[in-house]
Amino acid sequence: MGAKTANRxxxxxxxDDGEASRLVVVSNRLPFTSVRRGDRFRFKRxxxxxxAALDPALSRRGGVWIGWPGAxxxxxxxxxxxxxxxxxxxxxxxxxxxxxRREVALYYEAFSNRTLWPLFHYFLxxxxxxxxxxxxxxxxxxxFAAATAEESTDRDLVWVQDYQLMRLPRYLRRMAxxxxxxxxxxxxxxxFEVLRVLPWARHLMRxxxxxxxxxxxxxxHADHLLSCAEQMLGAxxxxxxxxxxxxxxxTAVQAHPISIDFDMFDRAAAKVGVPPEDDDRPIEILSVDRxxxxxxxxxxxxxxxxxxxxxxEYRGRVVFVQLCVPSRTAVPEYKELKRQVDxxxxxxxxxxxxxxxxxxxxxxxxxxxxxxxxxxxxARVGLINPxxxxxxxxxxxxxxAQIEGRGVLILSEMAGAAEELKEAVQVNPYDxxxxxxxxxxxxxxxxxxxxxRMLALRHRVSVADVxxxxxxxxxxxxxxxxxxxxxxxxxxxGPVDAVRRRLQPWLAARPTTALFFDYDGTLTPxxxxxxxxxxxATARRLLRRALRTRNLDIVIVxxxxxxxxxxxxGIPGLTYVGNHGFEIEGPGIEFRHEAxxxxxxxxxxxxxxxxTIRVKGxxxxxxxxxxxxxxxxxxxxxxxxxERRAASVLRRHNLRVTTGKAVVEGRPPIDWxxxxxxxxxxxxxxxxxxxxxxxxxxxxxxxxxxxxxRSLRGLGRSIRVGPATQTEADMALxxxxxxxxxxxxxxxxxxxxDRV
Ligand code: ADQ
Numbered sequence: 183m184g185a186k187t188a189n190r191x192x193x194x195x196x197x198d199d200g201e202a203s204r205l206v207v208v209s210n211r212l213p214f215t216s217v218r219r220g221d222r223f224r225f226k227r228x229x230x231x232x233x234a235a236l237d238p239a240l241s242r243r244g245g246v247w248i249g250w251p252g253a254x255x256x257x258x259x260x261x262x263x264x265x266x267x268x269x270x271x272x273x274x275x276x277x278x279x280x281x282x283r284r285e286v287a288l289y290y291e292a293f294s295n296r297t298l299w300p301l302f303h304y305f306l307x308x309x310x311x312x313x314x315x316x317x318x319x320x321x322x323x324x325x326f327a328a329a330t331a332e333e334s335t336d337r338d339l340v341w342v343q344d345y346q347l348m349r350l351p352r353y354l355r356r357m358a359x360x361x362x363x364x365x366x367x368x369x370x371x372x373x374f375e376v377l378r379v380l381p382w383a384r385h386l387m388r389x390x391x392x393x394x395x396x397x398x399x400x401x402x403h404a405d406h407l408l409s410c411a412e413q414m415l416g417a418x419x420x421x422x423x424x425x426x427x428x429x430x431x432x433t434a435v436q437a438h439p440i441s442i443d444f445d446m447f448d449r450a451a452a453k454v455g456v457p458p459e460d461d462d463r464p465i466e467i468l469s470v471d472r473x474x475x476x477x478x479x480x481x482x483x484x485x486x487x488x489x490x491x492x493x494x495e496y497r498g499r500v501v502f503v504q505l506c507v508p509s510r511t512a513v514p515e516y517k518e519l520k521r522q523v524d525x526x527x528x529x530x531x532x533x534x535x536x537x538x539x540x541x542x543x544x545x546x547x548x549x550x551x552x553x554x555x556x557x558x559x560x561a562r563v564g565l566i567n568p569x570x571x572x573x574x575x576x577x578x579x580x581x582x583a584q585i586e587g588r589g590v591l592i593l594s595e596m597a598g599a600a601e602e603l604k605e606a607v608q609v610n611p612y613d614x615x616x617x618x619x620x621x622x623x624x625x626x627x628x629x630x631x632x633x634x635r636m637l638a639l640r641h642r643v644s645v646a647d648v649x650x651x652x653x654x655x656x657x658x659x660x661x662x663x664x665x666x667x668x669x670x671x672x673x674x675x676g677p678v679d680a681v682r683r684r685l686q687p688w689l690a691a692r693p694t695t696a697l698f699f700d701y702d703g704t705l706t707p708x709x710x711x712x713x714x715x716x717x718x719a720t721a722r723r724l725l726r727r728a729l730r731t732r733n734l735d736i737v738i739v740x741x742x743x744x745x746x747x748x749x750x751x752g753i754p755g756l757t758y759v760g761n762h763g764f765e766i767e768g769p770g771i772e773f774r775h776e777a778x779x780x781x782x783x784x785x786x787x788x789x790x791x792x793x794t795i796r797v798k799g800x801x802x803x804x805x806x807x808x809x810x811x812x813x814x815x816x817x818x819x820x821x822x823x824x825e826r827r828a829a830s831v832l833r834r835h836n837l838r839v840t841t842g843k844a845v846v847e848g849r850p851p852i853d854w855x856x857x858x859x860x861x862x863x864x865x866x867x868x869x870x871x872x873x874x875x876x877x878x879x880x881x882x883x884x885x886x887x888x889x890x891x892r893s894l895r896g897l898g899r900s901i902r903v904g905p906a907t908q909t910e911a912d913m914a915l916x917x918x919x920x921x922x923x924x925x926x927x928x929x930x931x932x933x934x935x936d937r938v
Pocket of ligand 1: 249471506507547725
């Protein structure tokens with residue numbers, strides 16, 4: 183079934199019960215600018231592909247477009263006056279979210295354009311980190327969410343656009359838990375290592391994971407988003423299905439490459455006459471960009487200069503046409519970029535110009551569509567090599583205008599478009615030599631090769647145009663929302679989610695978290711021989727990550743000897759508690775209980791006597807401070823008597839006897855256990871008044887862990903692993919796998935989100 187059919191049917195289904203499912207588009211800007219003229223507003227329509235694509239979809243289905251009208255908040259005007267008055271026949275309404283001057287400065291110019299924009303385009307050095315602008319970004323997103331909640335119903339599909347509104351879904355979900363929400367990111371989604379630079383990265387991720395669908399420009403961006411969901415929030419991710427599960431609900435994460443109105447460009451190009459190939463006029467190489475540092479204009483100009491140096495025979499025969507649309511002209515960085523570009527063009531033209539020929543034609547203004555198409559049409563080469571770009575529509579527009587298939591597209595491999603436009607000559611825009619070679623190759627490329635490449639590109643863009651982008655996105659969003667509702671209900675019942683939901687607000691209320699994990703039966707499943715209880719690679723990876731997580735303190739607690747448990751886990755830097763608490767070692771802690779020396783002789787003598795017991799399957803483990811008799815491999819009928827015998831030997835040596843899972847242990851008869859050890863560690867690491875600053879959580883499965891559960895009652899929280907038993911613990915998890923899943927979430931530090 184094609185996307186179109188799926189889309190129509192789902193709309194029809196919803197109309198059966200009388201009310202239509204409308205499309206509610208939310209974007210930073212409305213598709214027009216409201217300008218005050220006296221006591222009324224005038225509306226100037228914004229040009230652009232997105233407006234042209236969404237408008238027909240909105241009119242077909244009916245809906246609302248919510249956004250900022252471009253005008254500053256106006257004491258004298260209400261939001262209703264800032265949008266065109268609705269007419270009875272209109273199926274589309276507009277809702278203005280007015281912004282104050284300060285909000286525009288901090289939410290839009292600062293956080294959106296000086297923090298998110300450079301960071302998401304991998305310009306770390308240009309990324310400003312400022313909590314005041316983050317605060318305003320939050321508040322504005324909340325306000326957009328309130329307007330959206332008011333304007334939509336649970337039948338509608340809310341479609342949020344772009345990086346200015348990444349927190350909106352979080353607020354909307356709180357205000358309207360059953361809204362169907364989808365999000366499309368027009369810019370690249372960066373890799374984990376880049377995104378983590380942002381102190382509020384987790385908050386953004388949470389915002390996105392409150393959607394039913396998040397669409398990215400390319401599969402690579404979608405993959406980055408899934409990794410960040412996993413690593414920052416501990417979400418469980420299914421890469422092959424493209425789904426992240428978080429807080430009991432799934433979010434589909436998919437590539438939905440945006441496109442252009444192919445037919446419109448194709449028709450417009452057909453109206454423009456094209457000069458014959460053997461014309462004497464210089465060959466044109468065309469670049470079209472908003473003047474933005476991500477587009478790599480100075481880098482491109484360096485390549486142009488290097489080209490005329492390396493291939494002097496093209497002087498007088500080739501002209502580079504650089505079109506720039508003015509952009510963000512009030513921002514100092516953009517003013518500086520403009521100066522840099524002006525200077526570079528001047529210097530290259532000064533160097534090479536000759537008898538009426540200049541190597542660069544530089545046009546700094548906006549062009550209307552016909553002028554643009556005519557330039558595309560006459561250019562032999564489209565040089566589209568941004569340093570980083572979400573998609574880059576110019577590349578697709580150039581292709582659509584090549585109706586004879588003569589032109590060559592040189593495309594940056596850093597643009598989202600590179601994933602689709604495989605037949606372009608692809609370049610690394612930072613590699614000036616490679617760009618120079620690509621220009622030369624394009625100029626000498628035989629016509630047959632040019633045509634086969636360009637016709638293949640045209641086919642790709644014509645079948646995936648912007649109308650099919652809208653339809654496919656909407657139908658995938660509806661499918662994800664409908665499937666997600668059911669899946670959310672199923673998963674919400676999951677034990678890890680239940681525990682996570684209870685822990686989240688509790689953990690978030692203190693700056694530091696101390697996590698205590700028992701080893702056998704908690705981090706690893708119980709096996710018959712202790713030496714076989716090997717930590718899984720996943721558990722080890724998560725513990726390593728947890729060790730690096732800010733404000734997280736990890737302690738491994740075990741009945742094993744200290745050396746043994748340290749060796750089994752094998753991660754330096756953690757705190758280890760061995761021998762049920764008699765030995766502790768970790769950063770800044772070196773502890774052996776003072777009574778150990780006193781009872782060492784008794785432990786050794788008991789161990790020697792126990793070693794003389796001849797029962798098949800029974801074996802004795804000397805653990806230094808304590809001794810254990812293992813009976814798991816003793817056959818059923820003989821186990822109880824063997825346990826009794828071992829216990830009586832231990833008692834005779836004045837040792838305290840504890841019975842665990844198929845093990846009898848003897849230890850010094852002093853009041854000390856895992857529970858005391860846990861409190862001791864907390865006091866040593868965080869001071870005696872740790873309760874006011876630290877959340878302590880203990881996870882264990884054994885009877886000896888009950889001491890820790892008891893010690894933490896009222897001070898911390900505890901989780902018992904395994905089948906329901908009588909326990910002192912507050913919560914339960916069914917098995918080791920569930921513990922590891924919870925560890926993933928804890929290691930991600932996701933619970934910290936609400937601490938801010
Ligand atoms: P932009 O960064 O604005 O968009 P791009 O995709 O290239 O980048 O779109 C630019 C648009 O402006 C094109 O439609 C082009 O025709 C037009 N344009 C460029 N120069 C012009 C000029 N001098 N006069 C008139 N029009 C001009 C963001 C992301 C992109 C993503 C789009 C859409 O940064 O990566 O492709 O959104 O999702």
